[in-house]
Amino acid sequence: MTLPSWVARWIRAVVPDAFAGDLLDDLDDGFEQRRRDGRGGRRWLALELMRTPYLRLWLQARRMQAAGTRREMPAGTGGGMGGVGMGLKVAARSLMKRPSYTLVAVLTLTASIGAATLIFSVIEGVMLRPLPYDGAERIYRIYATNESWREAEQTVLRESWNRLDVTEDMLGALRGSIPGAEALGAHTKATVRLDDGLDPVQLDGARFLPGFFETLSTRPVIGRLPTAPEVEAREPVALISERLWTSRYGRDPNVLGRSIALGQEPATIIGVLPASFAMPSESARWWTPLSKDFADGRTDVAVFAAFVRLAEGVHSDLATEGVARVGSSLADGSAAYADMGVRLRPLAELVVADVREGITLLFWAVVVVVLIASVNLANLVVARGSRRRGEMAVRSALGASRVELVWSMLSETALLCAVGGGLGVLMATQLLDPFMALLARATPDFPRMDGVGVNGLVLLFSAGVAIITALLSGLFPALNASGRSPWEALQEGRRSRGGRATRRTQRALLLTEAALAMVLLVVAGLLTRSALFVASIDPGYDSESVAFLGIDTSDERYQSAEAALALGEELRARLSRLPGTVSAASASGLPGLGGADGRLVWPRDGGLEVGELIWTNAVSPGYFETMGIPLLAGREFTTADGPDDAMTAVVSTLFAEKYFGGDDPVGQTFMMGTGARLVGGKVVATNENVVTVVGVVADVRQLAVFMDPDPGLYVSMAQSKGENPDIILRTQAPPVEILDAARAEIRAVDPSLLVSRADVLHSSMRKLIAPLEVRLILIVALAALAAFLTVVGVYGVVAYVVSDQVHEIGLRMALGARSTGESSRMVKQALGPVVFGGVVGWGGAYAASGLIESGLYGVEALDAPTYLAVTALLLVVAAVAAWIPARRAAAVDPMRVLTEE
């Protein structure tokens, strides 16, 4: 080609493709000929371009297409401008001409498709990817159930009624009775001290029964699994996790054969399990066969997490029935198992049970945002479609098929969605790492995080979202605009470009958008209120200047009650003398962090059968002062409450009310078991004592900060077998500064003493709230995005209506209508569908709030103030968005409109 390139561009832009190629070739020939002969090629070319009959070329191209006398046409020609390539080319050209529209649309799509990709990559990695066990889909967890707990008064019992561990008796009954079972395994989790010659640490792990590795089959990274005879014989072998192998032993292969002690029990490391073997949880670091003298040889203690692996091709219903039969025969055979049953749950469901709710909520929120983005885009396309109606009619009259017309409209949205989708995926890959870091901070043992990434399946999903968005937003308006007879469309003329049908469609879309946004706004509103409530909770104690250090007393030197007590006394005395310390105490559990025993309590005149499980905290003298829990009556513990003295208790206000009504509780007595354990389906006291109340303190939220206080009681540390106590320090200085000095002090007492945890109470409590906060931030961000998209939609519709009705407005104003009246009429027209959509959205919001109900604190799912507040918010922003373009209606000059007529 010797033609200047601008000529080619010009010809391709303005001459239909049916002719452009041939014309260019021939112009090129002529040009070259003249240049060679020195006959003024450029002048000739300029003349040619001026004399080209552009209009006739277009008309001819269309006629030829309509008559079917197509030449072998290049893709995309003629009246329909058909063809995928041409459609996209035209679409790109047209989008470039409207940069602000294109920018808004692309940003909308990038944000929504990006968010969808991000959430889906987490869902795929965490929930959809198969678990790292062979045939994981055939593994089921076996739970015990207790019908009588279903309606129990205590939240703890009620929430766990169908997720109970099983006893060894149950395992015995299940073994061999599940149809299609290939293997049955069980373990019991434990947190113990690891002694291996390095600094001791406290680690989570599990002790397992025979069948464990047959059920949850895995391949060790190095070493081997224990053989069945080894497990049967309960040989002292141990497996450690790849994470521990890496962090503690630097992946040294000589770790095999190393002698260690787990909770004082010696063992030899024989294998390293992959990091993905997260059983019982992500924090598990060791596994060892259950030793013989576990639970004093009792077989009715419910502490086992049990699993069954079904043979290939066995339907789970069959196994479920078999399991249910075992449960009912146990219940019939023994009083201890009276209300009990057994059920199966797929393993995959359980591994991610804790995070499933949060992820699912996020996923639906993202779906809503993507829908709103589609609706928004659809609205823009409808407006544009009605502007192009005349063009469509002409094309249709000239023989363009409906498919070609639909495609020519759809190609714009397709292009937008492709670009938005691509950028969205890019955004997701960039944000994935920070997002996962955020999740990890919020949920320390977030399961299966390593598997998360943007992979083929995720890309497929993103492409699917982009295509669906394109179809949702483009197809409906395109069909709408193209499905009318050209005659009708031409008749409608140019006076009103939109017409009633378009405005009706737009109102419907606006309504949909407002309804969808309302759902997200309500959910975000409820979560915000819930978070505000949690932040405002008074836990009943002062957590601000309190540090704590957990002491592991599992060393054999501290096994006697006297030695443990003496150690506690010495630590307390030394730490209280640390500069900056106001007071020191020790306790077996920390309030708000789930630290408490459950003990069975019953009135002296009642029997054991009316016993009730009450949370109990064993505390040293000075505890209430250190924690800032007000003493309301009587006294606190002193050295007078020693191991050989009569048993005493300090009770909470709720406990006093419940057991002693209006009487003065101080000096009253009740019965208490010193320990309680789950035997079959019953909580059983292991011992009983008469306990005298010596004091009453204010209620605290001992079990969880979110839960209303339950009745509780305190016993003297000296009268209780206080294992692994926490030393609690109230400080003047910021508590975090005292931790190092406190550790040094503890080492001075006994260098081998293990500090299992050390933190500031306040920050530990904040970590508990972190998952709620992260969820809140994400949902609020998505809701804000949804509201913003809705506002953009409102703005677009009003702007369109104003420009569409210029004529009508001018006429009205000429007849005496006030300009402000015209503006407010526009705003009202736009707000109608928003109000209606908002009300429709209430229904959806109520349904959606069921999803988050279990995570709401201090606010009902149907919280009227929240509903009203977010509705008002939506209306106000919608009104502002409508008013901005509506002002243009007031600026209409009636004279000009009428002259144009």
Place this chain on the structure above:
Amino acid sequence: MPDHPHLTDLEQLLLLAVLRLGDGAYGAAIQADLETHAERNVSMGSVHVTMGRLEERGLAKSEKGEPQGVRGGKARRIYAVTPQGRAALEWGRAMLDRLWEGVPSEGGA
């Protein structure tokens, strides 16, 4: 009278040029031929659009020629006259001849 398609002046010139050029009847050649032999300066666009119209009426046809080895393998569109086109030309010429028959020669009689 048989229903013969009427040809405009330009259409006749174009069809004649195509016939004369034979296998080499592409746009630039047609334009050059008209310029040389008919002293008609027709734009390239008009050549194509008129040939398109003739094609539509079934009087001409076209196809992409073989890509040429020289000059970057450009495949020109080569036009040809259909039998109907030739018949229309002949009819036009016969009609003109008949009309001429009745015209007294200048200066005669």
